[in-house]
Amino acid sequence: MSKPVLVIGGGISGIQATIDLAKHGVEVYLVERNPSIGGKMAQLDKTFPTLDCASCILTPKMAEVLRYNNIKLLTYSEVQEVKGNVGDFTVKILRKPRYVDWDKCTGCGTCTERCPVKVPDEYNVKLGQRKAIYIEYPQAVPRKALIDYSHCLRLNPPPDLKEKAKGKPLCGACEKVCPTKAIDYNQQPEIIELNVAAIILATGLELYDASNIPEYGYGKYQNVYTNLEFERIVSSTGPTNGNIIRRSDGKPPKRIAWIQCVGSRDVRFNHYCSAFCCMAATKQAILAKELLPEVDTTIYYMDMRAFGKGFYEFYKRAMTEFGVKYVRGKVVKITERQDNKNLLLFYEDTIHSYMKKDEFDMVVLSVAVRPNRITAAPVKTDKGGFIQIMDPYMDTVTSTTEGIFVIGGAAEARDIPDSVTMASSAAIKASTIAKKCVVEQTIITSGERA
């Protein structure tokens, strides 16, 4: 047997790397922080530049992970410590308690129906609600329920209720209804130690906090959304069942604006370009047009970065076929109208060279992305917090530490095709290391035998 490889992060790049390694015959551990794999792509509705349904591409891949015997999936787990060097990494992984026995759970969802506690839903960017015992989303892999400790009445009762109960256990609704008796309130966190040959970091991206940019009023004005929020709104599995409605009055908007480079390419926030927002905003504007044919869509941009295959054509198509308007200029501030909660955008019309004000019903901020912070792995990060790579030309997936690879959004802001390409590239490199380890081991063992 070859030594295993560890993939940290179960987004699209992590999934791709895992599957490729499994196909190579290498044993893989896929560690994911969240209850389900899928990552940011699972939250998207459609993909650019073909407008294919994102989950139609992703879900089969997620399901494929479960089909291989040599893939060990560790969701709801976090890597705590990485020691050692190439060919011999010792990794400590914390398995957080799910309070549900996943061998017994069938994912029927009866418990989630009965649970009395409602909590903002992370999958829907807190636009919708979930229960304290929940399955992350319908296509989740593995499709198993888990209890959110901090909100569960039984596990973490609020102090006033605890006093009233006088020592008696509270609630317990899920335990009562579970047909397979899978609920286990006494589950404890476990620590697993693994020895792996190589590590692939696919820790991905998070959205920059748009409320750090006060002039756009995100969090203060109700009808200002982030791009990920908008993605959930247009999605048929989203909190509004795919209806674009305003947060303030629940009415469909007549005019939607997208503001590009929010927090990116801006020395005050993040200096780098977030790479996919130009195309993502174009895609979102098309989706809006498809859902509400009468809607007026305008994208405020500085430079349209349509560099990938078919991107420029996609951009032209948005303009000509769908009538998406593009205005060159940075929106410098947004003010909200008190009466109808509409938004006034201030910008310079750079064609006619004077300041203009435009009114919109809804504003979508193309917010910058940031790398998720990785503290466990011994790798260097660059100015933007992304993991540094060895050689920007000839080896774009190896980090500064030998045997640790970095793919997808952890290395730099990337779109799906780029992330997947890197994943496969890192998989073959990691597989080479894993198989070399076996050869060395056999030599030693054969030597001992002799």
Added chain:
Amino acid sequence: MILKLRTTQIALTSLLQKEKEAETADLIIKLGGEGIRKCYQCGSCTAICPISEHYMISFRKSIKYAQLGLKEKLSSDLTPWLCYACGECSNSCPRDANPSELMMTLRRYLTMIYDWTGISRLLYLNSKILLSAIISLSVLTGIIIYFLHGPIITDRVALATFAPVELVEATGRLIFVSLASILLLNTFRMYRLSSSRIKLSLGIYIKEFFKTFLPNFLTQRFFKYCSEKRYWVVHLLIFYGYVASLILFEVLLFITHSNDPFLFISPLSIIGLFSAFSITYGGFVVIHGRVKKTKPLWKYSHPTDWMFIILLILICLTGLLTGIFRSIGWSIATYMVFSIHLMIVVPFLILGVPFTKWSHIVYRPFALYFGRLNEIRQSKIQEVVRL
């Protein structure tokens, strides 16, 4: 053959043109316009500027001209004069290009372009020349005082005997007239560069002079759009300090420059004290700002900015000291300090008024006036087009 020659010629001229444009851009960078390298033309500066609520202007466009080094466009552009440097654009600039400072730089560039003598260019581009000009003018004044001063009376303070009124007055008038004429010629150049040749009736010129030029000159009312009104007060204090000192020491020199003991309570000396204190206060606000770099405008200080503000404060302090010594009755000290005072005043006026920073007192209201005239011309053209 001829065609080929012609193309080569065109290629050569365009190459020369390009070089010229690069030179202009480099020149602006040298004057403090480092930001033109960073700007990506998003227009935030125009959109955030409080003035753009009222006027259809674009600071982004002026920065674009600078980036491209379009000399003709730049020298006819009056937009930089509209800016009072509140610094809001610099706070919202995503590239840290400091548009507020870029406008200041363009004002330096324009001052250089308007000046027909070429002295301004030397002073702006070479700090060694600037420094040696200050020192040599100062020394020259010193020499003149040394040779031409009147009898030194030590038993009482007789300033008008030490520096004869007629002499001081004559030199003062000479300097005033020559500097004013250079400045007016420069202003005329500014008019020629910035205005189209469409004729307007004299009535409009006069009417707009009173409607646009004078109010802006006297109140600097564009400041009312800026977010921080405190600097309006500071700026006005310095301005009226000047006006007061101009009246006292140029127009009323025959009264103020006398052998009588200096009285702090006379109305004239109260005006003098007002001017000295307001300029010193304003000056210290600016120096503090420039050292601490509190405002975006003060992040970069050109040598001429330092010259302007330091000499200004020294003039006020020596002027005040002269007054104090005069009232105490220390004759030698009075004469000494007064000589030093003159040795600073002369280089400050000669270098500052027509050639560097001081000139904005005149250029700014004139720019607004010329801009208004251009607006009228534009509306006339549109009327003709409509007919």
